[in-house]
Amino acid sequence: MSALELEGLSRRFGDVVALDDVSFSVAEGEMVGFVGPNGAGKTTAMRIAVGVMQQDAGEVRWRGSPVNLEIRRRFGYMPEERGLYPKMRVLDQLVYLARLHGLDAGDARSQAERTATLLGVGDRARDRTETLSLGNQQRVQLSAALVHRPEVLILDEPFSGLDPVGVDVLSGVLRAQTADGVPVVFSSHQLELVERLCESVVLIDRGRIVAAGKIAELRAADRRRLVRVEVAGAPPGWLDALRGVRVVERLPEGAVVELDEGVREGDVLDAARAAGQVRHFSVVRPSLADIFRTVVRS
């Protein structure tokens, strides 16, 4: 059953159509990646979902009811443009935000301490926020989205700006949230990360949803045959000379290519051997990035 539903959202800015009839939903305990090129409408959709922007048409529902401020106070939101009080101490800031979300003073304090520790900034709790590194400020920002035990998480680019350790910490935190039944939707340009973390994905381009569903099903539905081939010492452009083969993604010593009907994998391997020393040759299934390129291009 869908917990969070966005239905028929449209929004224009002057002549620019930012969202055009956008609909998707997130189930209880589901983690959804929200993916699309820059300017596709991800941030606009998320802002509308948390109520900091008004839609021209459409509706956002939570467990079947249209969301209002009372419901949104139980949402956890991290905006794309990070925002904290620079001069406030980390802990005071988290306590304050928890209280705005309706927690009482005692609960707010213990939750603030717990969340800061969970995200690895517990030892900086008494410092002013502006004295923290950007990466740590980002962790505080995530703490702010989580501090009030939200019923749903809507995170705009939560992983950008985090070091690999931070990425692991946040991945763990988000997995724990979904394990508790909290639906999570986050936007990201790191498609490998989305593929690793999410069961489902929503692809948006120029304000329209271009693909949505389980990542495994989207990949399975993609019937293209792809081959990854890397050859040392090959003359430049050797792949482009091959007939019935299209380059999907260029790599330092080769490419991922799509084979037309009638072309066999062995033909590509033969050509590669002829071109130079084959370092890598494999048949690959379309990744999320491949699907993304296809739907965004078309």
Add this chain to the structure above:
Amino acid sequence: MSATGQSSGTRRIWAVIARREFVERARDRGFVISTAITLVILVGVIVATAVFGGETRFDLGVVGEESHAIGEQVVDAAAALGIDVSLRVLPDEDSATRAVREEGVDAALLDAERILVRSGPPAELVGILQVVSLRVRSARALQDAGLSEDEVQAALNQPPLEVRALEPVDDRRRENSAVAFVGVLALYGQLFAYGYWVAAGVVEEKSSRVVEVLLATVRPSQLLRGKILGIGLLGLAQLLLIGVVGLTAAQLVGSLDFASGAIATIGIVLLWFVIGFFFYAGLFAVAGSIVTRQEDLQSTMTPLTILIVGSFIIGINAIGDPSSTLATVASLLPPSAPLVMPSRIVLRETGLAGALLSAGVSIGATIALVPIATTIYSGAVLRPGRVKIRQVLRTERR
């Protein structure tokens, strides 16, 4: 679902916001230091005024029998003028020199012939000395000329000239004017500083983008209300602290004769701060919400700056001439009333009815202004860059 519990949470949101505004600013080191400096200067001025200003007591040294006799007449004559003179009998000129130079004796009379002072002579004391000694010497001269004691007294005991003042000195009014001046000055500083804080606070939330996090959970109107309330309470608390410290210091050094009047004035100033602050706060919030950078704030605040400075100038002039047409009109207009009306009340230029009318007009204007200010603030606070008010009103009315 505890619907009531949730809604009571919403009702208290503005209190949570106001508390943050109050606590974070009160904790700010700049605020603590500036408040401390204000208090130190205030106490310093009050003490200095009491110690150095309007000195009406003198120490007079006297050397010799005759000097002592003149000295006693000086004490009596001075007392009649409300001046307190105490005598110090000194053995010789050397000790008199030392006493004047080092021991704070204002003047010394040597053998009823010469007056010794340190540098600039204290005019009042020396004046009395001269008159008394002139009288003593005149009496002696008349006696030497053969007049009897009675004849001498009759000749010298002439009544002083009558003084008729066109405007009698009203000590109470003079003191009230001084208190009113301090009050207008305090109101001006406080309205300006705390109005600016509202605007700067709005810009801070906008430029740090924390406003997007906040508005995902509170209404813009709640955020604005809490901010204005918290900052206003801090301004009131600071004003109250300054008033209490100033009054206590004045009481301790005894420089205020009408303490009850001062307490009333402090009350009037506090009340008009509240009225003025709430009138201006919404406007300052609008000035803050339409820019994103602190540097741009000066330009959007300019109309408000002009209003407050202009009202301040009228307010200062109103102390000297509280019944002028300008002062009367300005004391009724909401932007200037907080800086003009308090003086007119303190100087008893207007009665309770006038004060209530002016307060009512200001409060009414504030009530009318708040929804408009809230609408502009709500529409502008999430827009980036410099926002046009007209544009906001057009889209918000949709």
